[in-house]
Amino acid sequence: MADRASNAFDGEADNVVQVGGDLSGGVHYHLPRRPKPAPAQVPPPGRLFVNNETQLAAISCALRPGGGEPKVVVVRGAPGGGKSETVYQWVSKHRGRFPDGLFYARLSAGAGEAGLESAVLRDFLLAVGYESDEIPTTESGRYGLWQSWSCGKRIAVVVDDAIKASQVRKLRPGEGDSAVLVTEAGPLSSLRVDGGVEFVPLDPLAPEAARELITGIVGRRLDPAELDELIRLCDGYTIALCAVAAGLADAPERPAGRWIDDLSRQGRRLKVLSRDEDQSVRAVFNTVLDRLGEEPRQVYAAFGQHPGRGEVSLGALAAACERDLDEVRDAAEVLCRARLVRTAGADRYLADGLVREHARAQFPDDDGRQRRFQEFYLRRAIAEGWAVQTERGWLERLWGAPIERPSEECWTWLTAERANLRAVARELHAAGSAELCRMAVALWPFHDQAKHVDDMDVINRDAAEVATSHDLPDIAALALVQRGFAFRYRGEHDKAVELFGEAARRSELPEVEATAVESMGLVLRDQGDPAAARDALRRNLRAAERLKRERSTDRRDDERTYDRRIALACMHLGSVEDLGQCWELFERALSHFTGREAINEAKVLRWRGRRGTDAGRHDRARADLTAALEAMTQLGKTFDRAQILCDLGENASAVGDLDAARERYRAAAELCQANGYDELGMRARAALDGLGG
Structure with missing residues (x-):
């Protein structure tokens, strides 16, 4: 009798694939185009970190290697008790176990904010080398890509100040010998049902550790009795001990007895060292603050x-x-x-x-500090957002030129300040400030290109509300259009059409109305309604031509703006126009974009290739699609590449080259699966099934 197969692997390998039946075709791993060195995002521990070794030992026991599944430890304890420092210390001591990266996410700052976990996943994927166009726009797509990348790797993920169990679940890596260390800022007990999760309580510092901490910060010997009294008054809260020690170090002329007196006054100690988070450190902070210049x-x-x-x-x-x-x-x-x-x-x-x-x-x-913060972020957001896509023109058309010169790194600044800009937008909305509208228009190209769909949705929703309250119908309509694209990217086409239609009805400015109509035509095309899309996009082209006649002046900037609008209108209409009339539209669009905007030139070639296949111009269509594919590959546009591969599959199928069609559809399906393009992936797989695999 033959030996029975063993479901075990004895050896070393970068990747192992287990197959339960016959395996045909290739096994593909979708890695970043430009992988980066292993991230090291977890902050280092404090130089004078001290704590009970029992907690560190408990974490090590819970996260011991083996088992094939990522293990999770939740560190819980009183606010200011040193949870984060404990986690940082453990990671610092065991970083050698995680050669594939150390990842860090702070979550309590985003309590109540939609899309925070999705943003963290995007940051993780960027850190390992995926580029923006390779990262899916949906949270589920990003989660799938994160799971795919992290599967089989050895990484540590620190989730600081988690307030919900769902946050931890969404950031947990794929199968492998990885570790997730969580500091609890909200009830996370429901994680127990997941398995592989241990809770480590962090007790207040033991007296011996507290003495070591204070003495190390102060840098000199203190009276043992006074030191013990300070520790008693702080009840072992690490943050309070650190604040007291820092004050003693900065003001050596002030005796420890003065600190003891401050903390011992009637009612003061209870306020300072109660278990209420707001009050547990207030007097300690005040004492430190008194010594500052x-x-x-x-x-x-x-x-x-x-x-x-x-x-x-x-x-x-x-x-x-x-x-x-x-x-x-x-x-x-x-x-x-x-x-x-x-x-x-x-x-x-x-x-x-x-x-x-x-x-x-x-x-x-x-x-006036809050006002000056707002003014700073508003000025920079407008300037840097304008720099992302200077040819868009809405800021100049509605408000005049940007108020500040952009930096050379607009994309870097906008990315770094994204959370702060969201906060400023919330403040402006709460105050009913019309400046929110200008901010929303300035930031839209950044949100669009980076696919920050949640920001695009919320900020433009609020901007439309503010504009309406200030009786600014055109600005409200533009905000509705910008918000509509968030729903289009999510695949919620009916909602997008509703917003675009409302914008077209409300606008009094022809340019905004035309933009709304154009956007509606694109969504109708997405929905598979070419007749309705054709009607909308014909109206859009007529409006663009009329605007050039009526609005264009002797200024070259105005001339280019309207020529670009016409070129875009021609491209979009050509995608749905009758076959006898679409070719001239594509030529008009190419005459403007060629040599000016590579991405739009490639889009025109793609649509001309698609329509060429429909018309039976198979060789010319294949040439256009191939040229478009090469351009989008050079530009790093993954979604566009997948679309064009499907188009090439249709072209090959139309001429009977079924092997080539399968190859193209298969490549498109793999791109979609790796990047979370679910709708397009279903189309590619359905075409493959129709061709027999």
Whole structure:
């Protein structure tokens, strides 16, 4: 009798595939086009980290290697008790176990924000080398790509301040010897049902560890009795111990007895060291703050008025404080040494929620810091957003030129400040400020190209509401159009049509109405209604030609703007126009885009190739589609590549070359599966099934 097959692998390999039956064809791993070195995102632990070794040992036991499934540890404890530092320390000691990367996500800053986990997944995928066009626009698509990439790898994922179990589940990597370390900021007990999850309680610092911590920060020996009294008054809260120690170090002339007196006054200690998160550190922060100079106090006050809950740049702080950059940097370093804030990158700082709340309570905004923060982010958002797509023209048409010169790295700045810009948008909406409308228009090209669909939806929803309240029908209509694209990208076509139709009805400006009609035509085409799409896109072309006649002046910029609008209208109409009339439309579009806009030139070739297949011009169509595929490959447009591969499959099938058709459809299906393009992937797989595989 033959030996029975063993379901085991004994050896070493980068990847192992288990097959339950016959395997035909190839096995494909969809890696980034330009893989990056293993990320190392987890912050380093504090230099003077101390804690009970039992907690670190418990984490090691829960995360011991083996088992084939990622293990999860949730560290739980009182606010300010050192949960994050404990996790950072463990990762630092065991980083060698995770050669494929250390990933970090802070989640409590986004409590209640839609799409946060999706944004984190996108950041993880960017960190390993995927480019923006390779990353799906949907959360499910990003989760699938993250699972695919992480499967079989050894990585550590730190999820800081998780407030919901679903956040942890969405960031958990695929099968393999990986670890997920979570600090609990909300109830996560439901994770127990998942299996492979352990909870490690973090007790207050033991007296021995607390003595070591304070003595290490202060840098000198303290009276043992006074030291023990300080520790008793702090009840082992790490954040309170650090604040007291930093104050003692910065003001050696102030005896520890003074601190003890402050914390021992009637009712003060209970407020300072109660288990209520807001009150557990307030007096300690006040004591530290009393020892700060004027400049650090001004910068500390700014943290309380900052609109975002994430990182704050040096430039933003300087604008809010109306101080020189060097002065603010020096003051921020004082705050870092006092452990009130910490660095988060080059000239970027992060303050925890308790610090921000304390700063806000101590320094009511009677100095205009919040207003100056808003003005800073608004000016930069408009300038940098305009720089992403200068030819769009809506800012100039509706408000005039940008108010500030953009930087050379507009994309980098917009990406780094995305969370803060969302916060500013929320504040502007709450205040009913019409500046939100200008911000929404400026940011749309960035949201569109990066496929930040959730931002596109929320910010333009709020902008349309504000514009309506200010009786700005054209701006409200443009915001509706911009929001409609969020629903189009999600595949919610009926909602997109509804928004585009509402925009067309509400607008009083012909350019906005034409844009709404054009957008509606594109969605009708997506829905498979060529007759309705043709009607809308014919109206759009007529409107574009009329606008050029009526609005164009002697300025060359105006001439180019209307010529571009006509070229786009020709391309879109050619995609659905009768075969006898579409070729001239494509030629008109190419005459404008060739040599000017490579992506739109490739799109015209793609549509001319598709229509050529419909008309039986198979050789010419194949040449157009091949040229479009080469261009989109060079431009890094993955979704467009998948579309064109399907078009080439249809072309090959039309001439009876079924092997070539299968090859094209199979390549398209693989691209779609790797990137989460579900709708297009279904089309490719259905075509493959129709050809017998």
